[in-house]
Amino acid sequence: MKNLFLIQILFFGFNLNIHAQSDSTLIVEHLRIITKTDGYRNYQNINRLNQTAKYILSVFQQYADTAYYQPYQVKDVTYKNVVCRIGSANDKPLVIVGAHYDVCGDQEGADDNASGIVGLLELVRLLSDKKINYPIEIVAYSLEEPPYFRSEYMGSYIHAQSLFNAGTPVYGMVVLEMIGYFSDRAKSQSYPVKVMKVAYGTTGNFILLARKTNAGEFVKKFSAGFKHSANIDTKSLKAPSKLQGIDFSDHLNYWNFGYDALMVTNTAFYRNHNYHHTSDKMETLDIPKMMKVIDTAFHALLSL
Numbered sequence: 001m002k003n004l005f006l007i008q009i010l011f012f013g014f015n016l017n018i019h020a021q022s023d024s025t026l027i028v029e030h031l032r033i034i035t036k037t038d039g040y041r042n043y044q045n046i047n048r049l050n051q052t053a054k055y056i057l058s059v060f061q062q063y064a065d066t067a068y069y070q071p072y073q074v075k076d077v078t079y080k081n082v083v084c085r086i087g088s089a090n091d092k093p094l095v096i097v098g099a100h101y102d103v104c105g106d107q108e109g110a111d112d113n114a115s116g117i118v119g120l121l122e123l124v125r126l127l128s129d130k131k132i133n134y135p136i137e138i139v140a141y142s143l144e145e146p147p148y149f150r151s152e153y154m155g156s157y158i159h160a161q162s163l164f165n166a167g168t169p170v171y172g173m174v175v176l177e178m179i180g181y182f183s184d185r186a187k188s189q190s191y192p193v194k195v196m197k198v199a200y201g202t203t204g205n206f207i208l209l210a211r212k213t214n215a216g217e218f219v220k221k222f223s224a225g226f227k228h229s230a231n232i233d234t235k236s237l238k239a240p241s242k243l244q245g246i247d248f249s250d251h252l253n254y255w256n257f258g259y260d261a262l263m264v265t266n267t268a269f270y271r272n273h274n275y276h277h278t279s280d281k282m283e284t285l286d287i288p289k290m291m292k293v294i295d296t297a298f299h300a301l302l303s304l
Contacts, residue, residue, distance in 0.1 A: 022122045022294045024287055030059075030118040031282040034101070035108040042103050043143055046077060052101050053080045056140045059121045060084035063128035064138070070162070074143070074153045081155040082140040084124060087132045093169035095134045095218070095304065096259075097123060097297075098156060098250050099176040100144030110282040111272055113144070115180030119294050126298045133304050134171055141250050156250030164257045171304075172218025173261035177249035179207065179293045180285035181272040190270045192244040204271035206233040207293050209262055210246050213238050216260035218304075223262065225303030232292040245270065264297060 033055055034041075039048040053069065060067035064084035071080050082101075099116030103109030120138050127136060141155030148154055152161075156175075163170055182205050183189075189204035191197060200206070209226060211219050215238070227234055239246050241255065248268065251261040266272065274280035 021126050021298055022291045023125075024291060026125075027118055027122065027287060027291065027294075028282075030121050031110060031114055031285070034114045034117060035110050035282050037108075040103055040106045041101060041109070042105055042145070043079075043148065046079075049079065049102060049142060053082050053140070053142070056082045056101065056117065056121070060124055060138070063124045070139075070155075070159060072153075072155075072158045074148070079142040079153075079155065081142060081159055083137060083159070085135060085137045086124065086127055087135040090132070090135045092134045093171040094163070095136045095171050095301070096139060096159075096163075096173035096254065096261075097136060097176070097301070098139040098141055098159070098173065100141040100155065100250055102142050102145050104145040104276045107276070107278045108281050110274075110280050110285055111178045111181045111266070112268065112275060112280055113176075113178060114282070115178060115285060115290060116176035118290075119176040119179055119297065122294050123298055123301070126294075127301065130302060132302065136301065144250055150252070154250065154253060157253040157256070160253045160257045160259065163259075170254075170259050172216065172222065173251060173254040173259055174222055174297070175249045175251040175261070175263050176293075176297070177251075177263050177265045178268050178272065178275075179264060179266055180287075180290040181266050181274070182206075182286040182289045183271065188271060189267070192270070200235055204266070205289075206235050207289075207296075208235050208237055208265050208267055210237045210239075210265060211262040212241050212246070212255070215262065218260040219262045221304055222300050225300035226264075226296055228303070229299035230292075230296045232289060232296060234296070264293065 065088040067084035254261040269275040
């Protein structure tokens with residue numbers, strides 16, 4: 001698997017960079033710095049979480065109008081969201097792009113969710129010198145994983161609540177949740193409902209846009225822009241929020257505060273059996289396809 005990963009970089013990296021916006025060299029370096037560490041970035045390892053947050057902030061500061069920590073207390077321990085904004089001069093409602101940087105337990109968490117964080121790091125770089133129609137706030141969240149999932153201690157809850165309390169106009173939100181693992185193997189994709197195999201197939205080589213059935217204007221426009229510019233197989237899921245898995249990320253807290261939101265995902269454990277295991281390493285990721293997801297999200301944001 002490691003040799004396959006190296007071949008992907010050596011063989012595909014140069015050709016993809018001719019046509020792509022994202023940079024395979026930067027992506028691999030970000031992944032290495034975030035995942036190949038002494039200790040793991042879980043809720044119990046505050047030093048490692050802080051070191052990861054510091055790295056994210058350092059990248060944000062290179063490209064954003066402003067970048068800062070959003071600290072908050074949980075049981076006398078300080079956790080941090082890392083926030084940056086571009087297009088601040090635009091007075092339209094805010095667009096939020098987020099991903100979580102913590103992991104579940106003692107593991108690298110390459111797909112879950114270093115892949116999403118690297119997506120943020122590339123998006124802020126790509127968008128920084130472009131004309132955008134909405135101000136974009138990019139947020140790296142702490143405490144998405146258990147034992148704090150679905151609690152008011154999630155970093156995304158803290159961020160969404162702060163926008164709500166301040167009365168900040170929000171156009172919509174998109175979360176990048178596991179965007180690096182793909183498989184061309186037959187029967188590599190499963191679903192919460194078996195009948196979905198008929199519509200979506202059983203090969204896990206696509207990216208999914210997951211949204212509620214009553215999605216608003218932002219979700220519809222982002223989804224349309226994503227599909228229009230996609231150079232990767234893209235599928236959409238419109239379902240009630242009670243469907244298992246459709247709210248398994250930070251977008252759920254924006255839903256809770258009444259904001260329009262969706263998830264970009266490779267479907268997590270319905271495909272990637274490394275999910276929440278020590279085998280979730282960067283060597284298992286498909287960098288060329290991950291680049292395509294980032295590039296497509298970039299164009300979708302520009303199309304708003």
